[in-house]
Amino acid sequence: MINIKSSVFWRFGGVNFFYFAIWTLIITFLPLWLNKEANLDTAEAGIVFATMSIVAIILEPIYGIIQDKLGLKKYLFAFVILCLLFIGPFFEYAFIPLLELNVFLGSIIGGSFISLCLYSGVGVVESYCEKSSRANGFEYGHTRLFGSLAGGAFAFTGGIMFVHNANSIFWICSISALLLGILLWSIKVKKSDYQKKDDSQNEKPNVNKESIFELFKNKSxxxxxxLIIGSASLYDVFDQQFPNYFVQFFPDSRTGESLFSRLTSTQIFIEAGVMVIMPWIINKIGSKNGLFLYGLVLFVRVVGTAFTDEIWLLSFFKLLAAIEMPLMLISIMKYIVSIFDIRLSATIYMLAFNVAKQLGVAFFSVVMGKLYVEIGFQNTYLIMSVTIIILVCIGTLLMKSDKALSDLTITKEKVRDMS
Structure with a gap:
C-alpha cells in the first residue's frame, strides 16, 4: 500500500522525480549528442562511457563507506547535487572545446564529470532513498516510481527540445538540480524516526576492514x-549505442530521433505502472528469482534485436525495458537487505551493484564499441546476448536464495499470530 498520507513519502517522491529527470535526459540523449554535436564515432564515444564507468569504480566504494557512516545525513547527497548544477554550463561551454583540443583528453574529462553526476552519483541517491524508506515505513519502489514518471515525461519533452536545440536539455538538467536541492533541504528525518523500525534500529556504522573482508568471502x-555484470552492465552497454542503431533505419534522422524519444517516454511511463506492483511480485517470487528474470528479459531483448531490422519489432524490444528496470531496482535492494548485514547496505549496494556494474560497462563499452565498427550492430548483439545468458546463469547458481528466508519469516509471523 502506498503511504499517501506521509509528507516524507511525497518529498522523497519529488527527490526521485527530479534526479531521474536529469538521468533520463543525459542517458537517453548523450549518445545522439556525442554523435551529432560532438562528431564522435562509436569507438570514440565508447571512451566517454568507459571513463564514466572507471571513475564510478574508484568512487563507489568510497561513497558506500561514507554513506553507511553518515546514515541519513545529507552531505554526500548535497555534493552530488552540486555537481548536477554545472551540467548546463559544462555541455554548453566546455565539453566540445575540450574534444576539439584533444579527443582522448576531452572524453576523459567529460566522462569523469558525467560520472560524478550519474554513474557515481546514482548510488548515493538510491542507497540514501532506500535507507530512508525503511526508516520511515514505506516501500522504496513506491517512491522510485516517481523517477519513472519523470523519465517518461522528460524523455518525450527532451526529444522535442533536442531536435530544436540539442544543448537545451542540459540546461533543464541544471534547473532540475536546483529544485532537487531545495527539496532535499526541506526533508527533515529525525533520529527517532530512523530508529523506530525493528529492521533499522541496529543500523549503526559497521564499516571496517574486517566486515569488508568477510563480505569478500561470501559466495552470494x-x-x-x-549476475550484475551480465545483466545491468550489458543493459547499459546495449542502450549506449541503440539510439544510433535505431535512427539508421529512417531516411531522415530527425524522424528517427523523434520516434525514439516517444518510445522511451512510453517505456518509462509503463515502467512507472509496473513499479507500483513490483514490490508485491518480488515479495512473492523472491528477489533472487527477480534478478534472474531481469537477466532473462534482457537476453530476449538483445537477441531479438539482433535478428530483426523491422522498426515495429525494434520498438517492441525497446518497450520490454519497462519490465526490466522495476525487476532489477526492487530485486537488488530486497536481496541486499535479506541476505547481507543490513548495516552495510550502502557499501554492499555500491560494491556488488554499482562497482561490479561499472567494471562491466568499462570493459564492454570499449569491446562492443570496436565490434560495432568491425562486424556491425547485429553481429555484436548476438555476441552480447550469449555473454548475458552465460554470466546470469553462473551468478544465479552462486547466489543464496532469499525465498526460503521469506517463507520462514511468514511462518514465524503466523505462529506468533496464532499464539
Whole structure:
C-alpha cells in the first residue's frame, strides 16, 4: 500500500522525480549528442562511457563507506547535487572545446564529470532513498516510481527540445538540480524516526576492514556481482549505442530521433505502472528469482534485436525495458537487505551493484564499441546476448536464495499470530 498520507513519502517522491529527470535526459540523449554535436564515432564515444564507468569504480566504494557512516545525513547527497548544477554550463561551454583540443583528453574529462553526476552519483541517491524508506515505513519502489514518471515525461519533452536545440536539455538538467536541492533541504528525518523500525534500529556504522573482508568471502556476493555484470552492465552497454542503431533505419534522422524519444517516454511511463506492483511480485517470487528474470528479459531483448531490422519489432524490444528496470531496482535492494548485514547496505549496494556494474560497462563499452565498427550492430548483439545468458546463469547458481528466508519469516509471523 502506498503511504499517501506521509509528507516524507511525497518529498522523497519529488527527490526521485527530479534526479531521474536529469538521468533520463543525459542517458537517453548523450549518445545522439556525442554523435551529432560532438562528431564522435562509436569507438570514440565508447571512451566517454568507459571513463564514466572507471571513475564510478574508484568512487563507489568510497561513497558506500561514507554513506553507511553518515546514515541519513545529507552531505554526500548535497555534493552530488552540486555537481548536477554545472551540467548546463559544462555541455554548453566546455565539453566540445575540450574534444576539439584533444579527443582522448576531452572524453576523459567529460566522462569523469558525467560520472560524478550519474554513474557515481546514482548510488548515493538510491542507497540514501532506500535507507530512508525503511526508516520511515514505506516501500522504496513506491517512491522510485516517481523517477519513472519523470523519465517518461522528460524523455518525450527532451526529444522535442533536442531536435530544436540539442544543448537545451542540459540546461533543464541544471534547473532540475536546483529544485532537487531545495527539496532535499526541506526533508527533515529525525533520529527517532530512523530508529523506530525493528529492521533499522541496529543500523549503526559497521564499516571496517574486517566486515569488508568477510563480505569478500561470501559466495552470494560474488554471484551477485557476476549476475550484475551480465545483466545491468550489458543493459547499459546495449542502450549506449541503440539510439544510433535505431535512427539508421529512417531516411531522415530527425524522424528517427523523434520516434525514439516517444518510445522511451512510453517505456518509462509503463515502467512507472509496473513499479507500483513490483514490490508485491518480488515479495512473492523472491528477489533472487527477480534478478534472474531481469537477466532473462534482457537476453530476449538483445537477441531479438539482433535478428530483426523491422522498426515495429525494434520498438517492441525497446518497450520490454519497462519490465526490466522495476525487476532489477526492487530485486537488488530486497536481496541486499535479506541476505547481507543490513548495516552495510550502502557499501554492499555500491560494491556488488554499482562497482561490479561499472567494471562491466568499462570493459564492454570499449569491446562492443570496436565490434560495432568491425562486424556491425547485429553481429555484436548476438555476441552480447550469449555473454548475458552465460554470466546470469553462473551468478544465479552462486547466489543464496532469499525465498526460503521469506517463507520462514511468514511462518514465524503466523505462529506468533496464532499464539
Amino acid at each position: 556476493f560474488w554471484g551477485l556481482c557476476l
